[in-house]
Amino acid sequence: MTNKLADIISQIQPIDPAWRAKAQARLDNLTKPPGSLGRLEEVAAQYVAIREELFPLLKKKKVVVFASDHGVVAEGVSAYPPEVTFQMVYNFLRGGAGINVLARHVGAAVEVVDIGVNHEFQEAPGLISRKVAPGSRNLAREAAMSQDQALAAIMVGVERAQAALDEGVDALAAGDMGIGNTTPAAALAAVFTGRPPAEVTGRGTGIDDAALNHKVAVIQRALDLHCPDPQDPLAVLAQVGGLEIAGICGLILGAATGRRPLLLDGFIATAGALVAAALAPAATGYLIAAHRSVEPGHRIMQEHLGLKPLLDLDLRLGEGTGAALGFGLLEAGLKIYAEMATFAEAGVSEKEA
């Protein structure tokens, strides 16, 4: 691992449970039975502990969508043609995609980062151009990228987190766009959770049974080829990962160094979290699992990370759409924490002994 990455990782502090306890003490004084707002109370206390302030604000929210292409689409693992990646980037920039709609709904900004799209964008105002390579290589036949490229893509994510912090962003979300990217995500899930490909591989955008069996076989072939070692996360990322997954990993590390929560979207974003957690276990304290995807491997990933999703709405779009919805719930929890009356303020009797 290089010095730059080691330096970022060394700045990540574990969450202090004393701050959670301080937040819970206030929550228990509010006019409701203790704990009766369940997960809303938990995320509020987590946010207080992340920010280490008794009444932290949550104003500016941003979803960073990393887009890249995947050489493994040559194996026929996706229901959509690869040009959809760049077409959807234009859709994001024009505001017509799912993530644009849901980010507007929760009052979050959307930033789109070309970290590896196989397309030369013309007239794409708003696009953050950080192309590390025009897509990954075919992980079933060779390493998806070099370790230098993997590192460069992680550092793009770190940089975007730091740019967001400089703008005063209070909470970040990670999203993805990349036709074919459930294949590297499933491969990473298999490596880091130790489960066989068949258990962590799903239908992505909607392949049929035959294509699903083929996708599992492609992933198994990649694992047999690379023999990835989960103790060397950067090497694993280079062997079977993807550029947008590396960017998400970096965004997580950058958010954690800056003491900001990172709302995780679905299967792809959580694959990035597996790499981030392998590099820096303390980073998981800054993660909020916004939802549980339809992809069967998502539950396995979340359990491995010790994360419980807020939503379970049968989503499988990616882009950060589930994470955007999570912002609404995090904000709800914080408003409960900050705005509800206490028993004393409201003159309400407490629980009988």
Add this chain to the structure above:
Amino acid sequence: MTNKLADIISQIQPIDPAWRAKAQARLDNLTKPPGSLGRLEEVAAQYVAIREELFPLLKKKKVVVFASDHGVVAEGVSAYPPEVTFQMVYNFLRGGAGINVLARHVGAAVEVVDIGVNHEFQEAPGLISRKVAPGSRNLAREAAMSQDQALAAIMVGVERAQAALDEGVDALAAGDMGIGNTTPAAALAAVFTGRPPAEVTGRGTGIDDAALNHKVAVIQRALDLHCPDPQDPLAVLAQVGGLEIAGICGLILGAATGRRPLLLDGFIATAGALVAAALAPAATGYLIAAHRSVEPGHRIMQEHLGLKPLLDLDLRLGEGTGAALGFGLLEAGLKIYAEMATFAEAGVSEKEA
């Protein structure tokens, strides 16, 4: 059943699946894999079918909180003293309760209806005074109310739905406040689902094991005393119900007659839905189960009604808090439906054959 109630029920039309199909056809044309926004797509299509308009607005949202007291608290079934009911009504009116915070978060109005609180409210601006009785009687020893009172309380709910419609409200939510009210709700669950009290009774605001066993025994005693007949829902409501539960039942019927969705909160609101569905099965098409409560009987009720909750956040506060969060998701689904670009508009390639 009286003519007034029969008249309301006769106005409720079943949801037309052709409208759902029209909505789904548009959803399938948007720039995302078909069905990939899961439950958000389902609630959007349900809303279109309820409103029977291709692009229905969702602007005005209202939570109606019905408050009442319960004679059964004399049996020691609650962790909180009964005066908390009226104290919390004041808290609602001052804006300091959980429902106030979450309704503000989603841009919904809150209306508080005294339908049976055992307290004479002084200086309570904003309170809708519709007291049918100063609380129910002790259902473990006698009928909770007369059938005339049950009917009057239902008609209060119908009237509040109609008042909301007159104000141009697009979607309603039902909430409750009433110390002791998980006991009648569990009794109603036992009657309408046919399950034994031990399976549908929970800890409410937080009673211990001994009190829980006692609560189950109290409910069993009530069932043995009244022998409620689920074929006669109004009689069941009078025997083992509560005034706020009757109000919620009426709000559901009124929303359905006016073709407006009703977001159901937790255990108490869903007990009202059991009565409404027994009176008018077509009303269930207008219900959106916003969340699944910690109360173990809630899942059983929802399965009986064929409702799948949007959220599962370990909530157990009531007041309409879970329903308010549901407004946020319904609105997200409708914005997806109305605002996302189609494949043709965005120039994005469709799925390969």
